[in-house]
Amino acid sequence: MALVTKMSDIERETIKIGKQQINHFSHRHPLEAAEVHDGDDKLGACAGCEHEIVGPAYVCTKGTCSFVLHDLCSDLPRHHRHRCHPGHPLSLLPSPPYSDCEFTCDACGESGHGFTYHCATCKFDLHVECAALPETVKRSDHHHDFVLMTNLDGGDLVCCGCDDDRVAKGGWMYCCLDCKLGLHLACAETC
Ligand SMILES: [Zn+2]
Ligand SMILES: [Zn+2]
Ligand SMILES: [Zn+2]
Ligand SMILES: [Zn+2]
Ligand SMILES: [Zn+2]
Ligand SMILES: [Zn+2]
Structure with a gap:
């Protein structure tokens, strides 16, 4: 297949798995299933979530195009x-x-x-x-669940992850409503 030849011409470190191709609504060229390895700097970051890609992905079949999506972001x-x-x-x-x-x-x-x-x-x-944030998170040092919610009143809740009470009004945070405790999204990730 012509497309496959083109891919190997530019020596991507990307290993193609089979010939599974998809047409994705976000891109004008067909994409191909691939396994992306560290150091593949010809590819851009994921066009969906903007993070680097290592692992299963869909890469553009056009050799001149650096478009790539995480497997998960393609779906x-x-x-x-x-x-x-x-x-x-x-x-x-x-x-x-x-x-x-x-x-x-x-x-x-x-x-x-x-x-x-x-x-x-x-x-x-x-x-x-x-x-895709989970609706509730748990902290090992707290016996209630923290529920994801919009901070409507501009934050008299103190974050129990970092002791900083600043959460932009309208932004999201996790809260324990029983104890009136907050948790920044970023602080929830690290607990
Ligand atoms: Zn992504
Ligand atoms: Zn492309
Ligand atoms: Zn915090
Ligand atoms: Zn709306
Ligand atoms: Zn965000
Ligand atoms: Zn609580």
Whole structure:
């Protein structure tokens, strides 16, 4: 197959697994299943979540194109209803729908340039990984679950992960409602 020959011409470290090709809504060229190894610097970061890729992925079949997606990021649902944005369904967009090609994630407050779960009515955006945050987390030093919620009143909750009470109003955090304890998204990851 011509496409396969082209891939090997540019000596990617990427090892193709079979000939499994997909057409993904986010990209104009067909993508091919591959295993990406460390040091494969011809490839960009994942176009979905913007993180580096090591492991199973879909790479563009065009040798001149550095487009690549994590296996998991290639298979995200196109529509998502989130408990923290109950009014409208969110649509998965291949890039931010704004003129500066950037969005600000309404969960973590960081910017994003890859895929976004977007509500056009509210101009609401989520990183794909923030959209996939678990609804509850546990801490080994606390006997209640912490529940994911929107910080509506601008934060009189102190984070029990770092003792800093600043959570942007409207941003997301985990809370133990029984004890009125907060936990930053980032602090929940490390416990
Ligand atoms: Zn990804
Ligand atoms: Zn491409
Ligand atoms: Zn985010
Ligand atoms: Zn909305
Ligand atoms: Zn914290
Ligand atoms: Zn508690």
